Amino acid sequence: MHDHDRITPAPEDRFTFGLWTVGNPGRDPFGEPVRGAISPVRIVERLAELGAYGVNLHDNDLVSFDASAAERDAIVAEFRRALDDNGMRVPMCTTNLFSHPVFKDGALTADDPAVRAFALQKVMRSMELGAELGAEVYVFWGGREGAEADAARDPRTWIARYRESLDFLCAHSKAQGYGYRFALEAKPNEPRGDIYFATTGHMLHFIETLAHPEMVGVNPEVAHENLAGLNFVHNVGQALEAGKLFHIDLNAQKIGRYDQDLRFGSEDLKGAFLLVRMLEGSGGRFPRWEGMRHFDAHAYRTEDEAGVWDFAAGCMRTYNLLREKAHAFDADPEVQELLAEPRDPDFEALLRYSPEGAAALAEREIDVAPFARAGKRHERLDQLVVEHLLGVRGS
Numbered sequence: 267m268h269d270h271d272r273i274t275p276a277p278e279d280r281f282t283f284g285l286w287t288v289g290n291p292g293r294d295p296f297g298e299p300v301r302g303a304i305s306p307v308r309i310v311e312r313l314a315e316l317g318a319y320g321v322n323l324h325d326n327d328l329v330s331f332d333a334s335a336a337e338r339d340a341i342v343a344e345f346r347r348a349l350d351d352n353g354m355r356v357p358m359c360t361t362n363l364f365s366h367p368v369f370k371d372g373a374l375t376a377d378d379p380a381v382r383a384f385a386l387q388k389v390m391r392s393m394e395l396g397a398e399l400g401a402e403v404y405v406f407w408g409g410r411e412g413a414e415a416d417a418a419r420d421p422r423t424w425i426a427r428y429r430e431s432l433d434f435l436c437a438h439s440k441a442q443g444y445g446y447r448f449a450l451e452a453k454p455n456e457p458r459g460d461i462y463f464a465t466t467g468h469m470l471h472f473i474e475t476l477a478h479p480e481m482v483g484v485n486p487e488v489a490h491e492n493l494a495g496l497n498f499v500h501n502v503g504q505a506l507e508a509g510k511l512f513h514i515d516l517n518a519q520k521i522g523r524y525d526q527d528l529r530f531g532s533e534d535l536k537g538a539f540l541l542v543r544m545l546e547g548s549g550g551r552f553p554r555w556e557g558m559r560h561f562d563a564h565a566y567r568t569e570d571e572a573g574v575w576d577f578a579a580g581c582m583r584t585y586n587l588l589r590e591k592a593h594a595f596d597a598d599p600e601v602q603e604l605l606a607e608p609r610d611p612d613f614e615a616l617l618r619y620s621p622e623g624a625a626a627l628a629e630r631e632i633d634v635a636p637f638a639r640a641g642k643r644h645e646r647l648d649q650l651v652v653e654h655l656l657g658v659r660g661s
Contacts (some may be wrong), residue, residue, distance in 0.1 A: 268324040272590055273587055274583075275318065275582035278319075281317070283560070284562060286323070287561060288564070290564035300567055301570050302347070311347060322356060322357060322401075324362040326396055354399050356396070357403060358401055359395065363410065372410050374576065375462065387592060391437060396446075397446075401446070402445065403447050403449055403558075405450075413462075421501070436481050452487075464494060466484050482510075483509075486515065488538075488541075489525050489528075492520070499540045501631070502541065506544070513557060516562065516585070519534075527562060529580050530585060535655060538588055539591060542585060543588075546592055564577070565577035596652070598650065598654070604643055
């Protein structure tokens, strides 16, 4: 336990932010930036002071698109000094394949093979940068891998192109000895009308068709799965059960809105609570997930730089508050009673297949009336979630 109140963030909490998150200047489609750029070195320094573990980055968050080799090396050297001086790490790296006009109709799935080749080259260089900085996870978000006019490209074409690209990059990572684990990030729309592989479930299936599926997992994001109208906790649970949760993007989102990337826990507090509880092990029923708690969010457009650091501290403190609420919830005797699973060894034996057991089950008379009448007390259990969140139960 790193702090007497257990809430103050510390490196052992494994919180990370992207340079693009706290560095967001407050620009939106209808307005210019409202705050100045914050240098990568200052971001590292301030996040370290706030208790973060590390920072993540797109290639062009650190090195501009048109930087020379000498400029690139000088920028990276300065950034590495800042990391070392502040005890910070870069656990994850990714590539910006969406901002430049060349990617207007896709990067790894574009029709023009020269564009696909350029996208691969850009990823390769970014992978080299990430490896130089010590990154172990490499995220792929296909922000321009999509379509407005579906007649322009048969789905089987873009699926094959994306598979070919990931197989290429997996092989390249192995050949270079980078040791990366690739994490695929889904989103249903924005900035494209439809983005390919719209949900985490799509990604999990696609991974099994790759040449090196053991190297590839997922990076679900709260806002993205909410845009699809899905239950984020369920989707993360599926990824955990499959052993494919390689990274996670934490933020908040109002249902039915554009991709907002709000401060973690600022919307759907019950969903955030259940997510944190699952990541932390659900009362010992499952192991704690040991990956990074990455915040892919940004401060409101109303804020100056001081508000940016309020935002960053708030993401981490809310996670820790919910973690403590989850521990108290799971220690609550009434919760434990309500969550206790009924046991019936006779029926449990019939649920494990054998030819003899299946024959016995086929002939078994089962009285369903008691089970049809019995209440499950989920109303009471859900109320206990609310009471713990509101502070009238637990410590």
